Amino acid sequence: MLMKSLDRLEETLDLETAALLSRDLRNLDEFNRRKSQSLLEISRMVRAAETLAFDGIAAKRFERLKIKLERNQEILQRHMRAVQEISSIISGAIQAAESDSTYSAHMVRGGFGA
Template sequence: MLMKSLERLEETLDLETAALLSRDLKNLEEFNRRKSQSLLEISRMVKNVEAVSVDGIAAKKFERLKVKLERNQEILERHMRAVQEISTIISGAIQAAESDSTYSAHVAHGGYGA
């Protein structure tokens, strides 16, 4: 059962990483839900397994999973930095527009003598 959970998590990570790299963001919420569910399953199972009982196959799966988690985290961080940069640019543009009276109440009500 542990191996199946590890495989599901690995598949989810592969799908999410591929989606992020192709800028297909429509399923991110679903990927997050699936990752959370898999991690919960694995953490519950691992509590009941002694460290010495993990065989070589499981150890290799954990190592491969670790590499995939690190790659996934790297891609997610890259996307978060991009979102932050865009947010900063938009915020700066709004502040600049407000400070030069582009959106003043006077203009919004039709200008002089309207």
């Protein structure tokens, strides 16, 4: 059962990472839900088996999962930095437009010289 949960989590990470790399952001909510569900399942199983030693296969799977999680995190961070940069550019443009009277009170009231 643990291996099936690890399979599902790895598949979700692979799909999300591929989507992020191709800039397809439509399913991010679904990926988040699936990752949360998988991590909850795995953490419950690991807690229940705390006293048992994992075999070599499980240890290798956890190591592979760790690498995939780190890669996924790196790509998510890259996207977050890009979003922050874009929002900063937009914010700066709005502030600049407001400060050069592009959006004056006269225009906001609907009067263009009326």
